[in-house]
Every structure is written in C-alpha cells, then in structure tokens.
Amino acid sequence: MDPLSASASAMQAFQQKQAVTANNVANANTQGFSPSRAELAAQPQAAQQGTGASAVTAAGNGVAVGAVNRLGAGEVAGLQTTGRSLDVAINGNGLLPVETGDGQAFTRAGSLQTNGDGQVTDANGNPVAGDIKLPVGASNAAVGRDGTVTYESANGQRQEAGQIEVAAFANPAGLEARGDGLFQATQASGAPNRGEPGTGGRGALESGALEASGTSLVNSMVDLIQAQRAFEANTGAFQTADQMRQSALDITT
Known part of the structure; x- marks a missing residue:
C-alpha cells in the first residue's frame, strides 16, 4: 500500500475513534449509559499470490476501525x-x-x-x-x-x-x-x-x-488526546508523502 493511502486510512480510523470517544464524553451524565471503544486493526491485503506453501501475502492495507465494542452493557456502573x-x-x-x-x-x-x-x-x-x-x-x-x-x-x-x-x-x-x-x-x-x-x-x-453513566471522563480524555495526536502525526506523514510524490513527478517530467 502506498504511503499516501496508508496515512489516509489511519487518519480516517483515528477520526472515527475520536467520534466514538466524544460520544462517551457527551453521555457522561446519562443514566445507565454504556460507553463504547473503537478498536483499531491493521487491514490485510485482500488478494494473495500463489497457493499453499508458496503463497505470498502482500503488504497490509493500512489501519481501520476493526470493531466498535460496547463496554459494560448490562452491568452496573454505579x-x-x-x-x-x-x-x-x-x-x-x-x-x-x-x-x-x-x-x-x-x-x-x-x-x-x-x-x-x-x-x-x-x-x-x-x-x-x-x-x-x-x-x-x-x-x-x-x-x-x-x-x-x-x-x-x-x-x-x-x-x-x-x-x-x-x-x-x-x-x-x-x-x-x-x-x-x-x-x-x-x-x-x-x-x-x-x-x-x-x-x-x-x-x-x-x-x-x-x-450512573459508565463513562470515565479521565480515561475518555486520555483516549481523545491520544487519538488526536495520532491523527495529527498521520496528517504530517500524509503531507510529507504527497510532497515526495510531487517531487518525483517533477523529476520525471
């Protein structure tokens, strides 16, 4: 997977993680609320070359939200x-x-x-x-x-x-x-x-x-900060990859 696509997929995943966590924070005072967590996972290459022992798996397809799991549904929060x-x-x-x-x-x-x-x-x-x-x-x-x-x-x-x-x-x-x-x-x-x-x-x-709500404001704020920093890091990586691609195109033209 090229660096641009990898960074773009990571940005999208961390943006979704922020949205899920922000919803938890918004429901910090909602009675009986069960918070959710976005679980990130590396995306494998869809296709595989060869079969059996000779099979070759290509590089991954970046990162995405593999699942949004509800935490503590059906269990007392306080x-x-x-x-x-x-x-x-x-x-x-x-x-x-x-x-x-x-x-x-x-x-x-x-x-x-x-x-x-x-x-x-x-x-x-x-x-x-x-x-x-x-x-x-x-x-x-x-x-x-x-x-x-x-x-x-x-x-x-x-x-x-x-x-x-x-x-x-x-x-x-x-x-x-x-x-x-x-x-x-x-x-x-x-x-x-x-x-x-x-x-x-x-x-x-x-x-x-x-x-009470099952949301932990402390944990949620930590998750928000981490997701925001990861998003910003991948934004920088995306810009760098874009500049490198543009430089390569300028050289070949």
Missing part, C-alpha cells in the same frame, strides 16, 4: 440515590424489558413513571413489560428488590400492581444501541432470558436509586 419511589437501578447484570412501537427493547435507565392510564413506563413513555398499572387513587407506590410493584389503595390497603422483570443476555456487549438508552437483542447478544430480579444471574432492583 448507583446514585434519588429517594424517588419509582426510580430503580439494577444492582448487577441485566436490563429492563420495555415495549416500543417497534417491538421489545431493553434499557438500564430506570427512571420510571406512570402515564395517563396509570401504566408504568420508562422516561420515554415506553410501557414496562408486564402491563403494570396503578389504579386511580393509588399512592405510595414502591418497587421491591424482586421487582414487585405495590401501592396503597384508597382504603389504605397495600396492593400489588405486578412485577417488573429483568432480562439477562449471554453476551450483553452484542446488544444493538437504538438511542434514548434503549438496546435491541441481536444474534450476537443471544435471546433475552427474562425473569425475576435477583435470580438466575439477574441483578436485584434497588428502589429510589438510578444507575
């Missing part, structure tokens, strides 16, 4: 006490299943609320799976560690409204981010294993708390 009864954090593995207009999704953002029908939803209005509703006149709602939602009825009796489930995944890092703190199951993540919080490897629920 809890912040809010005291609000419908705020829940998953103290361990798993995500909350919710119903969206595009089907089932999953989230670790546990700032729950009720809509006009008394249905328990996430902050975006997506109903929590299980059709959990608080009747008119309900007060003092609470969520137990096992996900049981209770409330006080008009006559002062404690009643159950349903149970919030937690979904665990064989490979949480394989979940696909949909935005607004939502994730979608993929073949890489495996199917959701829904059930009672605190059982089967699922984290229990902590009421009156929210999960």
Whole structure:
C-alpha cells in the first residue's frame, strides 16, 4: 500500500475513534449509559499470490476501525440515590424489558413513571413489560428488590400492581444501541432470558436509586488526546508523502 493511502486510512480510523470517544464524553451524565471503544486493526491485503506453501501475502492495507465494542452493557456502573419511589437501578447484570412501537427493547435507565392510564413506563413513555398499572387513587407506590410493584389503595390497603422483570443476555456487549438508552437483542447478544430480579444471574432492583453513566471522563480524555495526536502525526506523514510524490513527478517530467 502506498504511503499516501496508508496515512489516509489511519487518519480516517483515528477520526472515527475520536467520534466514538466524544460520544462517551457527551453521555457522561446519562443514566445507565454504556460507553463504547473503537478498536483499531491493521487491514490485510485482500488478494494473495500463489497457493499453499508458496503463497505470498502482500503488504497490509493500512489501519481501520476493526470493531466498535460496547463496554459494560448490562452491568452496573454505579448507583446514585434519588429517594424517588419509582426510580430503580439494577444492582448487577441485566436490563429492563420495555415495549416500543417497534417491538421489545431493553434499557438500564430506570427512571420510571406512570402515564395517563396509570401504566408504568420508562422516561420515554415506553410501557414496562408486564402491563403494570396503578389504579386511580393509588399512592405510595414502591418497587421491591424482586421487582414487585405495590401501592396503597384508597382504603389504605397495600396492593400489588405486578412485577417488573429483568432480562439477562449471554453476551450483553452484542446488544444493538437504538438511542434514548434503549438496546435491541441481536444474534450476537443471544435471546433475552427474562425473569425475576435477583435470580438466575439477574441483578436485584434497588428502589429510589438510578444507575450512573459508565463513562470515565479521565480515561475518555486520555483516549481523545491520544487519538488526536495520532491523527495529527498521520496528517504530517500524509503531507510529507504527497510532497515526495510531487517531487518525483517533477523529476520525471
């Protein structure tokens, strides 16, 4: 691969790495946010000359972002006490299943609320799976560690409204981010294993708390600086290679 193309591919890769890291920094205060990391990899030559023991592999094709891996998806990043009864954090593995207009999704953002029908939803209005509703006149709602939602009825009796489930995944890092703190199951993540919080490897629920963002500002700033310096170094290499090529063309003409 010629030096110009090699430098150009590296510049593009480090620019993408900066974008991924900048998104992590922008979500440093987003509850339940799982940061991502751009993994760089050398690109092998697509074609190979010869076969078997006589095969000859040509020089590489520069560097590119080999994968963008989500870090800690489905794992607790840290809890912040809010005291609000419908705020829940998953103290361990798993995500909350919710119903969206595009089907089932999953989230670790546990700032729950009720809509006009008394249905328990996430902050975006997506109903929590299980059709959990608080009747008119309900007060003092609470969520137990096992996900049981209770409330006080008009006559002062404690009643159950349903149970919030937690979904665990064989490979949480394989979940696909949909935005607004939502994730979608993929073949890489495996199917959701829904059930009672605190059982089967699922984290229990902590009421009156929210999960902090998983972004480390210190680590993210270090990554940004390193990516920026690498980008600048390859910019210089690109300019040098371009000047050398132009000089060679001037000599031959």
